[in-house]
Amino acid sequence: MESSKNQEENNVRSVCIFGLSGDPPTGNGGHMGIVSSISSMTKNIEEREVFCFHEVRVIPVFRHMFASKRNKLSTFDNRLEMCKLAFHDIPRVVVSSLERGIFEDLTEGKSDQEKMGVRIGTADVFDALK
Numbered sequence: 001m002e003s004s005k006n007q008e009e010n011n012v013r014s015v016c017i018f019g020l021s022g023d024p025p026t027g028n029g030g031h032m033g034i035v036s037s038i039s040s041m042t043k044n045i046e047e048r049e050v051f052c053f054h055e056v057r058v059i060p061v062f063r064h065m066f067a068s069k070r071n072k073l074s075t076f077d078n079r080l081e082m083c084k085l086a087f088h089d090i091p092r093v094v095v096s097s098l099e100r101g102i103f104e105d106l107t108e109g110k111s112d113q114e115k116m117g118v119r120i121g122t123a124d125v126f127d128a129l130k
Contacts, residue, residue: 013054017125021069022060022079025086032086039092055092058083062099065119076100102128 016038018031025031041052060079064070073079076097083095102124107115 014052015129016053016056017059017129018056019059019061019122019125020083021064021073022058022083022086023073024079024082032090035087035093036090039090051092053092055094056090057098058087058093058095059098059125060095062097062103062120063118065121098125098128 018035018038020031022031027033028036035056035058038053039051039056042049043052044050060076060083061073062076064073074082080095080097087093087095099120102120103118106120106124107118110118
């Protein structure tokens, strides 16, 4: 693991991934409070205060991992917009539709029946971010 000083010298970005259903994103006692706290976390490097994360990437789930919850969620586009509205004032936060892109890539050329069995997990998100 590189030290923070080496990360800065090599322009390595520190990104926190925050996944959620976002149906709806909850307020200061929930999702928004957690993301706000993460965004404002600092550390001391060589006697100066710096943010722990350059970016907090909020990623609403495109298709819930558990089939029992899939048909109960609002549409992905609605949940994505709710997240954009909820988190837009928090510094260093980016709301991403990454999971939709992963799903589309994994299911390209597959039948609707084959798509039903596709699951996207944390490992898929990290692979996409490489």
